[in-house]
């Protein structure tokens with residue numbers, strides 16, 4: 001079998017690492033998989049109604065472009081850009097926070113079946129975890145890692161979803177998400193704060209994420225990082241767009257999921 005693990009930095013390993021920092025959505029959790037297909041039409045429709053002569057395909061391409069560009073920051077920034085696009089076409093946009101609420105309502109409608117199925121036990125938590133994720137968390141725990149969860153999703157939702165997936169118990173360092181005051185929160189600030197306030201040096205961090213922010217932050221302080229280029233929801237192959245962004249910020253390794261557990265562990269801890 002061809003290895004699924006792309007080694008980008010053959011010199012790197014995690015033998016000095018003592019802290020693991022995980023992103024949540026798309027890295028561990030698949031509860032919110034498909035959010036893109038909720039957000040894009042929500043924005044295309046009102047833009048189309050402005051009848052600027054742009055076709056639905058053209059507007060979809062514009063929206064997909066800026067939504068993709070802003071992925072990894074908090075949702076509000078995508079809404080700020082959406083409002084700017086409306087304004088550019090002569091409309092009077094609402095406060096971007098209103099659009100964020102509208103989007104979260106639509107998304108919660110979209111994922112409520114998954115949440116309900118987890119609550120009732122009809123879906124096993126591992127069905128909505130990136131393949132191999134729990135086994136990796138177990139391994140890191142057994143190796144004595146201090147573990148943190150850092151997410152751009154609103155903190156109360158993220159914590160509830162981590163609990164439903166029964167992964168909350170791993171994160172003895174803490175589980176941190178976005179707060180309402182978006183101006184004083186960014187994932188970048190959050191991760192910098194975690195690193196600063198922990199008793200560990202930057203080079204003792206091992207990061208896992210499907211977004212560039214978490215990988216970039218860990219690399220900036222001298223840690224090592226695994227880019228998780230999940231093609232949600234299947235997570236079978238490497239998502240080329242994610243891969244490109246993760247490689248761009250210096251991920252040491254890129255994986256499509258955590259199925260190649262033993263191989264990954266051997267690479268991380270030679």
Ligand SMILES: [Mg+2]
Nearest residue numbers: 023025026210
């Ligand atoms: Mg993510």
